[in-house]
Amino acid sequence: MIERDIWHGGDLAQARALFTDAPEPWIDLSTGINPISYPLPPLPQSLWQRLPGADDEAALLAAARAAYRVPESADIVAAPGTQILIDLLPRLAGAGAGPVAVLGPTYAEHAQAWAKAGADVRPVADLDQASEARTIVLVNPNNPDGRVVSRQRLMIVAAQRAARGGLLVVDEAFADFTPEVSILPELPPATLVLRSFGKSYGLAGLRLGFAIGEPPLIRALRTAMGPWAVAGPALHVGATALADSPWLAQAGAARAADAARLDALLAPHGRIVGGTALFRLLETGNAPALFVHLGRHGLYLRRFRNDARWLRFGLPGQASEWARLEAALTDFASSGPGPA
Known part of the structure; x- marks a missing residue:
């Protein structure tokens, strides 16, 4: 069953429509985006005034190659977010791609x-x-449950797809803080890896993503997007951030600690199904009531059509946000329907 009307996180207009009396400011926990963003470097005015240059793109791709451990035999292309790559890839693959298995439930x-x-x-x-x-698509670590397919298993699956003339697509949008799960730096034949910049670096609005794979497919993606696909400021910020490995390591450790803190807050309310360092998935029979309760307190969560018992919680950022979440959960425990 393929969803036609997909629910996404981050839609605060929908949150305000659902809970008209909720206090402002809203705390958006419906996304898996790092709430502590990478500090933006100074941006030269010229970045806004001229078309992106080839040297700017080259600097970004060099930083991405190093950060993602891309092998020399593979090619890489930058895009204005991974979503455009997700949309383009099936059009380029054509009729030869199918049947296409999508390991789920996952990013719809x-x-x-x-x-x-x-x-x-x-x-x-x-x-x-x-x-x-012939083609297999999976997200690793998975969204929303954090399931991980081992690198060894991925190598076997890739070899099988290559033998069939097919393709393995591995969306590693949430792999930055757990590089050991990535199929990179080994990139077997018939494999395409997607990487998202904005989630781990807390800069989703920058719209930056990458595809890594065999040169013919990467060239086809680059051609399909056309020239100047990525804005100059995004090229500059992305190159700076991807080269800052100490920041990424510190952020990964801090978000892992935050995820453990969130697990402790959520544990009395149900079962922690899984997640990543940027989000946690709670399963509870009280999910609809808890969603409404927190919404009325100005905290927005991610619901799921495939399982009404699931709620995904992103991480609060500031101390005041943690305090509001804890107070709302405590209030639900004292006045809600009870444990489930």
């Missing part, structure tokens, strides 16, 4: 993009169910 845009391109999309809950698929 993958299945929808392939379905829009006319592919025979088959959602699967386990890779063993995808043995007949």
Whole structure:
């Protein structure tokens, strides 16, 4: 079953429409974006006045190659966010891509993009169910449950796809803080890796993402996007941030500690299904009531059509946000329907 009307996080207009009397400012916990952003470097005025230069793009790609440990044999392309890559890839793959197995439940845009391109999309809950698929798409670590497919298993799956003339697509949007789960620096044949910049660096509005794979496919993606696909300021900020490995290491440790803190707050309210350092997934029979309760307190969560018992919590940022969340959860425990 492919979702047509996909629920995304980050829609505070929807939150305000649902909870008209909620206090401001809203605390948006519906996304998996780092609440502590990378400090923006000074931006020369010229970046806003001229078209992005080839040297600017080269600097970004060099920094991305080092940060993501891209092997020399692979090519890499930058895009204005990974979403455009998710949309373009099925159109380029054409009829030869299918059947396409999407390991889920996961980020719903993958299945929808392939379905829009006319592919025979088959959602699967386990890779063993995808043995007949020519193309396999998975998110690693997965959104929303944090499931990880081992590198060893990915190498086997990639080899099988190569033998079929197919493709393995690995969306590593949440792999920055756990590089050990990445299929990089090994990149087997017939494999495409997607990396998202904005989530870990807390700069989703910059719109920057990457595709890494064999040169012919990367060239096709680059051609499809056309010249100047990424804005000059995004090239500059991305190159600076990706080269700052100490910041990433510190942020990863801090967000892991925050995730553990969030687990402790949520544990009395249900079962922690999983997640990553940037979000946690709670399963509870009280999910609808808890969603409404927190919404009325100005805290917005991510709900799921596939399982009404699930709520995904992003991380609060400031101390005041943590305090508001803790107070609202305490109030729910004292006045809500009880543990589930």
